[in-house]
Amino acid sequence: MGIEEIQEQALRLPPEARASLARALLSSLDSMSEAQVAALWADEAHRRDEELDQGHATAVPADEVLAHARARRK
Numbered sequence: 001m002g003i004e005e006i007q008e009q010a011l012r013l014p015p016e017a018r019a020s021l022a023r024a025l026l027s028s029l030d031s032m033s034e035a036q037v038a039a040l041w042a043d044e045a046h047r048r049d050e051e052l053d054q055g056h057a058t059a060v061p062a063d064e065v066l067a068h069a070r071a072r073r074k
Contacts, residue, residue, distance in 0.1 A: 010021055029037070051057040 010018060013021065032040075048057065052059060
């Protein structure tokens with residue numbers, strides 16, 4: 001079973017089950033070293049950069065993102 005299939009199945013779970021799964025997955029990362037976490041973030045940054053370069057994603061200026069987040073909090 002690939003990661004995409006696991007993700008599709010997880011997203012079909014009820015909200016409470018997804019939250020429980022998310023907590024379990026996040027807590028499993030607590031045992032990782034700082035170097036491992038840094039490597040994962042570097043990989044993620046590289047993946048996002050490639051998405052931008054290939055036109056699969058668009059950048060949003062930080063001030064717009066923050067304004068949207070602040071508006072949602074109200």
